[in-house]
Amino acid sequence: MPEHVPSASAPVSPGLHVGQDGSGTFAVVAPRAQAVDLCIRRGRTETRHRLRRVDGPLHWDRVTGMTPGTEYGIRVYGRWDPEAGHFANPEMLLLDPYARGVSHASPLLTSMFPYEVDSMLEPVSAELAPSPFDSGPTAVWSVHLDGSFDWQEDRAPRTPWEDTVLYEAHVKGLTALHPRVPSAQRGTYAGLGHRAVTDHLRSLGVTAIELMPIHAAMDEPHLTRLGLTNYWGYSTLSFLAPNPALATAAAQRAGAQAVLDEVRTMVRSLHAAGIEVILDVVYNHTAEGGALGPSLSLRGLDAAEYYWLSEGSFLDVTGTGGTLDPRSVHVMDLILASLRYWAQEVHVDGFRFDLATALARDDGGFRADHPLLRAISTDPVLRGLKLIAEPWDVGSYGWRTGGFLPPFAEWNDAFRDGVRGYWLAQPRERERSGDPAIGGVRDLATRLAGSSDLFTRQDPSDLPAGRTLRSAWASVNYLTAHDGFTLADLTSYDDKHNEANGEDGRDGTEANRSWNHGHEGPVDPGTADGARIAAQRRRTRRSMLATLLLASGTPMITAGDELSRTQQGNNNAYCQDNEISWVDWSLAESEESCIATVRTLLALRREHPQLRTRAFPRPADPADLREDQVAWFGREGEELSHEDWFDPRRHVLQMLRPGPEHVLVVISGADRDLEVTLPAQPWPTGTPRIVLDTSREDGGTGSDPMSRPVRGKDGRQRLQVPARSVVVIVIGDTSGVEERLP
Template sequence: MESRPKVTPLVRPAARRSHVPPLGVHPTPDGGVDVAVAAAHADGVELCLVDVVDPDRDAHDPQRYAERRVVLDGPTYGVWHAHVPDVRPGQRYGFRVHGAWDPEAGQRHNPAKLLVDPYARGIVGDVAYGPETLGAVSTLVDGDGDGEDPGRWVAERYGAPDERDSLAFVPHSVVVASQPAPPPLSRPRVPWADTVVYEAHVRGLTMQHPDVPPELRGTYAGVAHPATIAHLQDLGVTTLELLPVHASTSEPWLAGRGLTNYWGYSTLGFFAPHAPYATRAAQDAGAAAVLDEVRGMVHLLHEAGIEVLLDVVYNHTCEGGDDGLHVAWRGLDNAGYYLHDGASPAALADVTGTGNSLDFRRPRVVQLALDSLRYWAEVVGVDGFRFDLAVTLGRGSHGFSPDHPFLVALQTDPVLSGLKLVAEPWDVGPGGWQTGQFPPPMAEWNDRFRDAARGFWLDAPRQGSHGRDMHGLRELTTRLAGSADLFGHSDPPLMRGPVASVNYVTAHDGFTLADLVAYDHKHNEANGEGNRDGSDHNLSWNHGVEGHAPDGEGDPDTTTEPWSAVVPLRRGSQRNLLATLLLSAGTPMLTAGDESGRTQGGNNNAYTQDDATTWLDWGWRTSDDTAAARDLYATTRFLLALRREHAALRADSFFLGTPRPGEDVPDLLWFTAEGTPMDRDAWNVAGRRTVQMLRHGPGDGDAHVLLVLNGALDDVPVTLAPAPEGTAWERVWSSTWDRPEPPADDEPEDVVLESLSVELFLGR
């Protein structure tokens, strides 16, 4: 006989309430809770209060739990609700939903399955990947046959409902007391023009940090530890962008192979923080303590002057396709939450590559995202969000629209419109590439910048080394100047400015900076997909030898051939890419570890690697064998200091090539290697790979900046552009220098730029 948790009889609320409370479960002063959940197509909904009655039993043993059920009133405009007395913070709960089981019409109500509250402020437990967590009857799909992959249970797409109770096999929602908002003046409010974004993973950032206590490593508290903050401040970072911290779970096929979705792009709850990133003490203390640790992290970062952005995934959930999990939205209102193709039988429309996409044509989906964003902004105190696959969030009945209600709400909401909002401006659906099309005040990841920088410094030289033509100068210079071609289209024109372009060369998804210059091909075997996953369009260059040198690419003077020739070239390429990123107009984003040469061994899709592959290695700070890493760090720090100190490197508005009001010199000029202005004919010279970019300081006393780039495979004599009146050029940095330390007698007039190099001059 199947074992089930103990269930007390159904209880109806003492009285109907005269209004519909806010969605979720919220404690009230009388010691009870107000409950509301959207399930528009359901025939009935029960609040299930779950108690642990035998804590010595396994977490997935049904005899561990007892269950009390309360029938909710409704539906009122699709919402089921009640006031339930005698429910305190810390109480576990979930929902059971009664209604039609008609998968061909998109309806998948199954009261045997306990469902997570989409508005839960806390979530405890994990998913047991078996037939109990699937809504329909299922079959076991064989794995690889060698014991490493035992296979996984797959629900029949239009099968009958599975009647096994899921209470012991799914996470439980937790009632969390209302939290006061953080002080309104605690936000650093860094201007966009001064912003430097640092993309990091909560766990990977500190898992190997020797100065962070072991019990804090890989946690929210570890991110806020003084040693971590000191690194960010010393480097010159203003804004920490964290990979997803919403509660998440792994895909069933990953769990079957003993892997996890390390990145966290598989959301289980849009309000609850991911509990495993909290300290063990906070997890043991309960959901409220986990939330407090997240709030404390944000507060300490704010005290250090560092903003916090969250990478948020509102485009899909952890439930996957029709054959996937049945743990929340699918059982509440499958047709109301998920995008369907409109056919009969109903089938999910997938524009995210995950099997399920949330339907932002539905008001409840838009409300869910906006309510979640406001919660993290007002209660947790974060400073902004990066929206994963943001095109999905702007899809209406006729595809993407910048006037989509969700995007209009972001522009006008009194809480959200004042935050930093960043779109990943694509998805995998029709018309999915929309870089430059999002409305202000949103910024966007600029993939054109990424490809231009990689193409100019890596792919073109790789082609040239095989005797092929080398191009890319016009594309790169457009990106250096702030990408007005992408972000200048607005009403009125040019209002977004170059800060709308979030410039990046690498991100969590793809090669690290060190791997970008060491691999021509991805090496993703550890991900378990036969190296089929990850992009094949990397625009990378191994400089002649695939992989890193056996000694970790230490001092090239002591490295055997061919490494003694290859390693210095790779270091120079890293510096060229960093200079392009950090000295361009726009908002730069660094990937954590690129400043010290972090490698993932050529894995360009390391989302399954929760180990030293993805964790930052902090040994470079002290080891005698890591001088190159310290040099790279010093270079990154120096370039960021230059950006911080010189206004000409922090453009807040687009360059026009004409004088600013009250000035008599153009804000931006381009020159040839011979020191003559770039005219139309000069721009059209095939194969041109050398250019000078002169940016005049925007105010009295501000230094002028001359950036000289040589992307040719040969050294090129350069006659420096005329210095503005009353100034002389001083060379302050060259990518040919291992460390940012110019020679004492360096007084340039006519210079020779080495092949594939960048030099920066200041006119004071």
């Protein structure tokens, strides 16, 4: 309980800070509050203690008896004026923004709204009178935790950026259906740390898992009305506490400490397997939403301080109704405290910032040098971690791909769209229109070379020749992510099929750039047409994966794409906590060719350093070929002219990456088989050998004498390249490559 100490100085930071004896301080930032109570619950009994010290925006007091496992919360007294953004209502039991644990996972309840709502969570009156109902008995409470944990000499893998391969996954979705994970652990932190998962990731060549949000979360009102849940978790309740719903039932019963320990054990297991852990963090909005949301924490404390308000109205650049205010030093402090906590106390290796543009706005718009971004990038705890920005929000001028500064990497939507365009949108339009002049290779080459057009835009004009502020790894290349179609659905559906989401198809993007290959949805492989279409789809998927994994930059694979996982055409499965979203591991046998293709490509990437250089590749000098160079050729092995780059009839591109063993990537998006002439370049000693052919169901890995290039009468080597395929040729001493494949 609070203990009045008149001579004590204010604590350095908000939250609960106590020693082993349970004594210390508790503080909360609520500058507009008239008074604040610290509430402590033991069993079903709640006791309230007024925080008697006020220093500027900080309400605080000394506390005693706060032993590990103690549940506590906050009640705020002050102004009630929703139209001006003031929601103080002492009937609302609020979560400590700095709490390390929460009492339980809860659905959104009527008692959690600061004004009266009906059973459908709609206001009972337009006046929004304060609710007279106490939320304490049903609220989510903060829990004080013991910080100790046996890390067993845990060591961060610290994989260099240029060697990093990301794998985006959902904690529950990755193992909910995994047959090798014990049933009690499926869909949990413990399941994700199971050897069945780490073995799979290592066999692919993955070095880091990018986890969708694991912060404690709460469902939105409209999903609750529909009887759905926010499966993805982009609706944060607490920035420091892990989500209990993703823990085993045993850990949830044992309490918040057991939940946190399960998360730490997961991280420790992944580290032991050499796999880094990157958290997707949502600091741009919270589960409280906008003007008509619940009071769970920040809204009830001081909405005008924590949220971006304009004349009392919630500014929305996130698409959720509200936006946390990155101009506030207290919001910045909360975000930094959260990041440091997960890095220091949970040992995570990096963060992916959801809607990062929203975190870098001030009154004038986006700022690459925003104080929050500067604070993160210069923080001694954070600056050495992997930091990834989702470089957009839904506000004015929100799309900022390439606009962030070191040390941030960024999701590259231009890579996604360009590769989808080449392999899917363009052939779909050619098929429908009969016009062969729909295509071109200029954008594809730009994306394969690391998208320097985007990631060097912030470079000062006076940098030394050839120098760039950012490296090629700053481009996080991807074909799919959690939002949108899966890779299998990109090749199986022209249109979204989101009926299960309950919004009559209004949700989800229309810009899929997909192609169903002539039939919408599943086909019957027992028929001739069905077998043909299914084979075409598999080939396209293998070719797209080859494009992704051979490009300069940091590749990211979405969990299940290597298994051809489908969401049945749903491109916005955020509310589908079921088989639509979960990875179907039963596909592993039937989709072995796709898995083998990923393994082979990532092995090639490891074996050939020119495929993962830090620098953006520069034009090759035939007289002095180096690993940081790239050369481009057309179908006849010719160097491409300025006019060639703008020719929409070009569908073949050859990319040469020089090295001790040259790597030649022959890419044909053509709709028919073609003969391709290999470029006449000085080769190292050795015979050209095909190590990958995506037209083959087995991935074409290894050395097949029948598929080697044929030398013509003119001395040039020619190769039959099937339609819509990628062939990778290694020239040089390639002995032992197969033996080194995982």
